[in-house]
Amino acid sequence: MSAKKILILAGDYVEDYELMVPFQALQMVGHQVDVVCPDKAxxxxxxxxxxxxxxDQTYSEKPGHNFTLNAAFSDVDVSRYDALLIPGGRAPEYLRLNPRVIEIVQQFHAADKPIAAVCHGPQLLxxxxxxxxxTCSAYSACAPEVKLAGGKYAEIDVTAAHRDGNLVTAPAWPAHPAWLALFLAALGTRIEL
Known part of the structure; x- marks a missing residue:
């Protein structure tokens, strides 16, 4: 397996598990993972x-950990990355207002590079x-946005994930095992036990 270079787009109030778990798991299998946030170094x-x-009728929210970024948003060059990962939480809601964030997502898509998005991450897509x-999964409250963007919303169990070509999506962090497994497959990563 050759190591891949993966970019994660984060922002304040990103979902803790949806950033921390992929960041650590992808490194564990040998990939390089850069996490960036607009206007932060x-x-x-x-x-x-x-x-x-x-x-409850919707998810509850509690304080998570502070996450230290390991790369600068201003240095992002999509051609140097093999894949993109977009965690959920509240960050995608305002990150989608940043023209450079949108351009980055579009460049990964145009290059047909793997893109993994979970929970509210598909708001950026x-x-x-x-x-x-x-066909795309997401947190159920994002289903109207998926449909309005011309996609088909995959209504799947909260522990399941969906792959459509280079796009790997899931409804929320309980799907991490399935979501990360599909993303690793899209990356061509083979793990031998």
Whole structure:
């Protein structure tokens, strides 16, 4: 297996598990993972939030950990990366307002590089206009955005994931095992036990 270079787009109040778990798991299997946030340099931090499902009409939110970025957003060159990962939480809601973020997502899509998005992450995919004709999962409250962007919303179990070509999506962090397994397959990563 050759190591891949993966970019993660984060922002304040990104979902803690959806940033921390992929960041660590992808490194564990040998990939290089850069985490960036607009207007922040390497060494700066983003705040995270923990979203939980406790029987309410929507998820609850609790403070997470501060996450230290390891790369600078201003240095992002899509041609140097093999794949993109977009965690959920509240960050995608405002990151989609940044023209450079949208351009980055569009460049990964145009190059047919693997893109993994979870929970609210598909808000960036919808805003970037890359869901036309694609089937995509997301947190259920994002289903209208997926449909309005020309995509088909995959209504799957919260522990399941969906792959459509280079696009790997899931409804929320309980799907990490399935979502990360599909993403590793899209990357061509083979793990031998």
């Amino acid at each position: 390497a060494g700066a931090q983003v705040r995270t939030a923990i979203h939980d499902f406790e029987g 919808a805003a970037a206009g890359v869901l036309e004709g694609k």
